[in-house]
Amino acid sequence: MQNVLIVEDDNLQAGMLSTTISQKYPDWTITHTDNLEQALKIIDDSVHTINFTLFLLDIHLTELENDKGGYAIAKHLRGINVYFKTPILFLTSVSGDGHYAMSNFHCYNYITKPYDAGIILNQISHMLLTGFLETMITVCDIERIKHHISVNDIILIEASGRRKTLQLTNSRIITSMYTIEDFIRMTDSRLIQCHKHYLINPFYIENTDRLNRCLNICGNNIPIGRKYWDTFFETVELI
Template structure:
C-alpha cells in the first residue's frame, strides 16, 4: 500500500511517516515537502492514499496538490486525507476536492490511524454508495444496502441505516433513488421509502411496516397497500 505524505514541516513529516510504518506493515511511505516534489511523485508512482497538509509553503497548498491529482483519471476516487491548522476548516472547500477525511493539528497517533482506517474501510464499489451532505455541511458516503428507510421532514431527508441515522440536505427523494442502483427502495407513503430487504412484518389493520433494526414502524399510505402486501407475500 503506497502512501504519499505532503507536509512542509520536517518534524511532522517524519512523525507521520514513522506512525504509518509502525501501524501498517505493508506500507510504502513516499514523502514530499513542496508542491513540485509532490507532483513528481504523483506522476512517477501509483499512490493508494494521500495525506496532504493544506498549508504548504512556497505559494502552494495541499488543495493545489489535490486539484492536480483529481485531474488524473486513476486518482478520481483515491482516498485523500487533509491535515489542517484550522480546528473547523471550510467544509465546502474540502468537499470540492472529494476529501474522505481530515484531522486538525495538533494530532496524535489515534487521529492518524483513525483517519487512515476510516478511508480503508470504505467500499471499493463507488456505485454502491451515495454521496450526501448532512445539515452540518459535512459530505459523506452511505452504502445503499445499509439503508433501511428514508423519511422526508420539511426540507430535510432522514436516512435511517444499519450504521446510524443521518439528516441530509438532498432536495428530493428522486436524487436518492437515482443513485440507488440495484437497491430497490420502495415508496410506501408520500413521505417514506423503504428497503424491502429489511421487512420484518406488516400490520394490515394499522397499515404499519416493522423493519429490522428500525426503532419505529413506518406508515403505509392507502394507495401503496397493494404493493406492500405483494412484497410481504413474496418474502
C-alpha cells in the first residue's frame, strides 16, 4: 500500500488525479493540498508519523508567471533524509519545466496537463513493476507471527490448497490466511500470475521456455498456464 501526497492548486485537476489513482488502487492513502505552505507543513509532520511513498507535485501553484512552488517543495524534500530518494512525479503544462525538474531534482518523470488517466496509471504501474516505487506488505504466517516484507524481496508465491509459500531472497514464509487474489491486491499487481498455483516476481526470471511453457526463476522451474500465457508475456515485455 502506498501513501501519496498530491500538491495541485487546481482542485478539479486534483480530484481527477485522486479519483484515477483511487479507482485503480483502492487501498492507497491519498492526501491533497493546494498550496506551498500547507504542503511543507504536511511533509514535515509526516517525517515523524507515516512517511509518504510518492509525491505528485504541480510546478506552478499560483497564477503568477514566475511561480515555481513545486520546485521549492522538491528542494525541501531532497533535504530530508527519509525523502531523499522518494519518487516525485511533476505535474506541468510546460514540457521544458519537466526537463529541468528531472535534471535538478532527480524526479522519476513528469506529466503534462491536461492529465490523461491512462498516462497517469501507466507511469505508476511502471514504477511499481520496476521496483522504483517500493511496496511493503504485512503477512501473518501459520503460527500467526507477522512479517513485514518488501515486495522486492519476494521471488515467488506457491499455492498448495489453502497454504501459500512465499519464497523470499533470504527465507520462506508459509501462510494459510490469504488467497492468490489477496496477494495480487496486496502487492499492487507487482507479482505476475503465470499459473493458477504461482505468482512470480518478474525481476528474478532467469529464462523462459516458450516451447515447454515454463520459466526458470532462481533455480525453480515454474509452469506457465495456458490461461495466463498471453497476459504473462505482455506484462513481462513492458518491463
